[in-house]
Amino acid sequence: MKRLRFLPRQKLAVATAIYWFLLLYIIAALFFWYIRLQQQNQQMASYKLLELVADDPKYIGKVETIQQEADRKAYQYRGEGITFLAIILVGAVFVFRAVRRQFKVAAQQHNFMMAITHELKTPIAVAKLNLETLLKHRLEESRQQKILQMTLQETNRLNDLTNNILISSQLEAGGYQKVQQEVDLTELGNKMIQEMRQRFPDNQFNFEAPPDLSIKGDPLLIRILISNLLDNAVKYSPRGAVVDTVMKQTGKQVVIEVRDPGPGIPDAEKQRIFKRFYRIGNEEVRKAKGTGLGLYLCRKIAADHHGTVAVTDNTPAGAIFTITLPSL
Incomplete structure (x- = not known):
């Protein structure tokens, strides 16, 4: 029975x-x-x-x-x-x-464990399959480079996931030692957009920022902040969608906007999505990947840098995530 x-x-x-x-x-x-x-x-x-x-x-x-x-x-x-x-x-x-x-x-x-198990198994399985393919078959150089590139992307994805988990735990427990130094957002944004174009060649990524736009903060945390917003935009957008990233200075503040053309976020969920482990919908029938830590980390990192994060509706569809941080 x-x-x-x-x-x-x-x-x-x-x-x-x-x-x-x-x-x-x-x-x-x-x-x-x-x-x-x-x-x-x-x-x-x-x-x-x-x-x-x-x-x-x-x-x-x-x-x-x-x-x-x-x-x-x-x-x-x-x-x-x-x-x-x-x-x-x-x-x-x-x-x-x-x-x-x-x-x-x-x-x-419970939902987090279900999600993290899937999120960890996928890149490990892909990397293992790629490496076994390289060991068992003699492939052309171009094919080998493509498989190696795919494996590197999966390991980078696995690294981002583990970073989210570790940083989340350390920030929650107060054990993370933040570094305060000048961060060139323009340079960092360009690098991250290039990485996103390599990881998601079917999508289009637009980036707009003035030269030498900088803030004072922890480089790793700021990178995680922007990376999570970009990953979230791709995750909930249709294949081949255009994701816009805009960085600008408004007075004594720096504003970072990530716009996606996805289904958008209901008004009742706009505050809940920033809670730890929270995800919209039923975890057991969910198709979108994720662990419920990305947006929580965004709000936590923004708050630790004396900033804010908010989400509004995009036009005609989608969401706009706006980060506001103090400028230098």
Whole structure:
């Protein structure tokens, strides 16, 4: 018999059902004991009244005293009940949010593991196949160079992926030692556009930047920032699409724009896509590659350089990612 495996959403649904059952049970028990205490209070007051002697000159005073004591205990029980109910509800909200947050993190990590397994296996498999081809067959020089170039591209892709994972972990833990030096964005942009043209010969990459546009920052992080935006643009654009990259200086700020003609990003997702491990859609049926770290790193790197990142709609279709950084 096949073993039943619960998906993260199913686990969350089961945990939510159990949670609400226990919460309702606790609240019902609280109301039950409140009613029982009130009944007991009334019974005690009745017993005390029955013990009084009607001919006693202080009879009326004693009756009022007993009634006042009963009313005082009723208010006490009511106040304690409301206090306990408030504590239960506040605690329930915190527990509910914490549990949902943990399940969301678990689901994101589950999706990340699925994505990273695929992302790691693909370049390794391609590089292995290419090397085995070179070992088993005597190919023409042009063919060998093409296979070697393909292998180099896959290893570069693997290197970018591992860099994203390592840098993300180091930045999150505060263990990355940032370097502050002058970075020539124009030169860096030209190099990266040339690399993208080699990696994706079917696509067209336009680049526009003034000469000697520079900022102060960490060269590796700035490279990862631009690389992730370009990779993201290619990933979600149709084959052969045109990707535009524009760098310019506006006042005391440097603006980097990467424009793609892809499907665009819904307004409800424009802030979520920058969260760690977050990706739009269902990971198990997704066709686009990725790990959910690229845009998270973009926002983290921009923030660490006292900058911002935002996404807007492109015209007629697609998205525009805009990085704003302080200029020199």
